[in-house]
Amino acid sequence: MKGIRIVLQIACLYFFYWIGVLIQRTFEIPVPGSIIGMLLLFFLLLSGIVKDRLLDEGSGLLLRYMPLFFVPATVGVIRYPDxxxxxxxxxxxxxxxxxxxxxxxxxxxxxxxxxxxxxxxxxxx
Structure with missing residues (x-):
């Protein structure tokens, strides 16, 4: 049951990313859609419309493994010593x-x- 809840929370975070990309493409805003989605989620959290406990476990899981997302970039830099x-x-x-x-x-x-x-x-x- 906990695994399904975490998957749904991560899907909700992805939904905000997707909405941000949709807004960016629709209005041709020169800001990445991921930033727009993050700001949208931020303001919804500040206003209390979205409660932080609804995304707590999913966001915690992503934050726990975030350093792994930087490994490919580091390896890419090493490939270009010149x-x-x-x-x-x-x-x-x-x-x-x-x-x-x-x-x-x-x-x-x-x-x-x-x-x-x-x-x-x-x-x-």
């Missing part, structure tokens, strides 16, 4: 700096989201 021959150290520095910034900002946003969720639970919302 790109790093001239300015490789600068590219490596930019890569490390951007990774660090993403980690710090993601951590701060995550902490703020948990604090806000705790406040909402205390208020009984």
């Amino acid at each position: 790109v790093f021959a001239g300015k490789g150290s600068l590219i490596l520095l930019a890569l490390l700096l951007s990774t660090f910034l993403v980690m710090v900002i993601s951590g701060l946003v995550g902490q703020k989201a948990v604090e806000l969720a705790d406040k909402r639970k205390k208020r009984g919302v």
Whole structure:
């Protein structure tokens, strides 16, 4: 039963992706459909129309295995050493700096989201 629930939750997340792509293609918006779908889901979660517990297990599963999705990109970069021959150290520095910034900002946003969720639970919302 739990497996079916997770599959349905992931299908719901995919539905938001699909709606975002549909909106992007219909209105020819120069923003990727996945971003539009994510923003749509974000606003529905903020408004309370969609409850976060409805997507909790499916999104948790995807987040748990997310690092595996980056392996093909890393392997692809390794196949082109000539790109790093001239300015490789600068590219490596930019890569490390951007990774660090993403980690710090993601951590701060995550902490703020948990604090806000705790406040909402205390208020009984």
